[in-house]
Amino acid sequence: MGKSLKLLCKDSAACVADPGQTRFDLLTRGALSASSCLLPSDGSCHSDSMAAARAEAKEHENSHNNCLIQLANPHVAAMKEDILYHFNLSTSTCDFPAMFGDVKFVCVGGSPSRMKKFIRYIAGELGLDHPGEEYPNICVGTDRFAMYKVGPVLSVSHGMGVPSIAIMLHELIKLLYHAKCSNVSVIRIGTSGGIGLEPGSVVITRQAVDACFKPEFEQIVLGKRVVRNTDMDEQLVQELMQCSADLKEFTTVVGNTICSLDFYEGQGRLDGAICFYTEKDKQAYLQAAQAAGIRNIEMESSVFASMCRTCGLRAAVVCVTYLDRLKGDQITSPHEVLAEYEQRPQRLVSHFIKKSLGKV
Template identity: 75%
Template sequence: MAPGFTMEKKEDGQSTSKSASIHLSNPHLQKMKEDILYHFDLGTGTHDFPALFGDVKFVCVGGSPSRMKAFTKYITGELGLGDPDADIPNICAGTDRYAMYKVGPVLSVSHGMGIPSISIMLHELIKLLYHSKCCNVTVIRIGTSGGIGLEPGSVVITSQSVDASFKPQFEQIILGKAVVRGTQLDGELARELMECSQEIQEFKTVIGSTMCTLDFYEGQARLDGAFCFYTEKEKLQYLQAAYDAGVRNIEMESSVFAAMCNLGGLRAAVVCVTLLNRLEGDQISSSHDVLVDYQQRPQKLVCHFIKKQLGKA
């Protein structure tokens, strides 16, 4: 087997190996002459992966292409790796599915919205890191969310992702059968990120469970979708039950993100800002400027973490 390739994986996502290399649990890949990462417009037959990405140590992913480009520009200036005002090329310019930017050891990738979109991206990202012979990689999702019992603008570092029944698991149907995988995230990494927030002292940050749903409206107990067959009282009872179960925010990507990073042997975290308190309403009514400030908070926190890891803080 090639270095970093292992089949020693449990379905709960926990690795039996302490190796810091990337794990691919797919023997079929070794039989392929070329691996085409279709949604990135990259391939092992057309690109030199180790030369392009071999130095990557941090991967930051988020839903919006423009947000990930802005993050790349921001961290370029913070790390002193170039002119943050200069144009940064999109490595995936040949496709409109995802956007990818790189500066030094930091790779930024958009993942779209929802579990299907981020799962496709993660399959190809993990293969990209493997083909690039990367090791000791930390992957962090930075994004937005709805808070539960938190004031808008608070940042949540996810301890574990839970489903809509508050179970720490990701369930997927494969070959007609339900496969359940664990969604626990790296506790040490979460604590390191919390320490960074305490050093910044610019916004409230908490560690808590994140509920990952399949939908923005009914799946998150909103009252403002095209369809709603429950009462406001039932909605509030459900959200209060989520809070009592340790849930502090809701989004739509963390469960599969945690499960796949565990399977790939990647140290991972989810850092999301809350745009509203769902116990007080459903619609996001803050001004554009306020929302821009909120969305920059996870970026500031993760950037500070990366600078510390590189000895530049």
């Protein structure tokens, strides 16, 4: 695949708006400084240095830290105004660098209420929470998505399924571009059905695969089939796995994830309104998936991996498993148990954020 996006770095600083001119003046302001470098779409900085491997790795890290996001779309730069319709935000009415320029971590999940809970949680973990603190929905005026921010962390809901998260990601990536953000990690935190894992286990996705176990995302663009890669950022995967080892709180595995287009037939469930296969058929499919290194099933990871990779963003998917699909289809655990399971990816990602910021 061609290098469809480049991250271009140059000396810059985030513009800071007059707080009286924006309804979001409560958001944290920040300035960005950067030095020149060029990043290919896999997020790695090119270096001509022949220094030792350790020095080169350090240079890679420093370069990545200072690279600004550029879009894989030349048309946006020519637009006088960019309306992020589903966020109810516009470049003509909002100062994106002032509002979002300090963002380094974007956490996304299906449910608006879950993402609001997460922003409250991470605020406390980072010492940014205060008694009576409110975290208003930045996307006020629309019920499509919800967005919350504290410090360098943005928390965004994406709804359910590939079409919904794809819409959100287009506008999120443009938001980060207009805000002149650098060194951003995007992590989906969610729930899933496990394959051969005890309920409550956490899966960090290495590759998102389709229902035929192929590591690709297929989309029809202008009547033509376009296939893109669905690898996650391997370094980020390993960093998250190390964070789980630091915590030692729950079972965490790295594996591949099926991204299904459906909750019922697409995932081999026997309890939907339509089903023309048997329990034996289902078991054969899930066992084949397990043998192929697949550890869970959800509904967003392929387009998430594809779009983030195409746009040079470090990306990871961290999902807890609610049940072992080899043993059943319906989620029967008590609500309080599921609520604790739901917090596990949040605790893992929170530890990663704190560790990245030197707060551990």
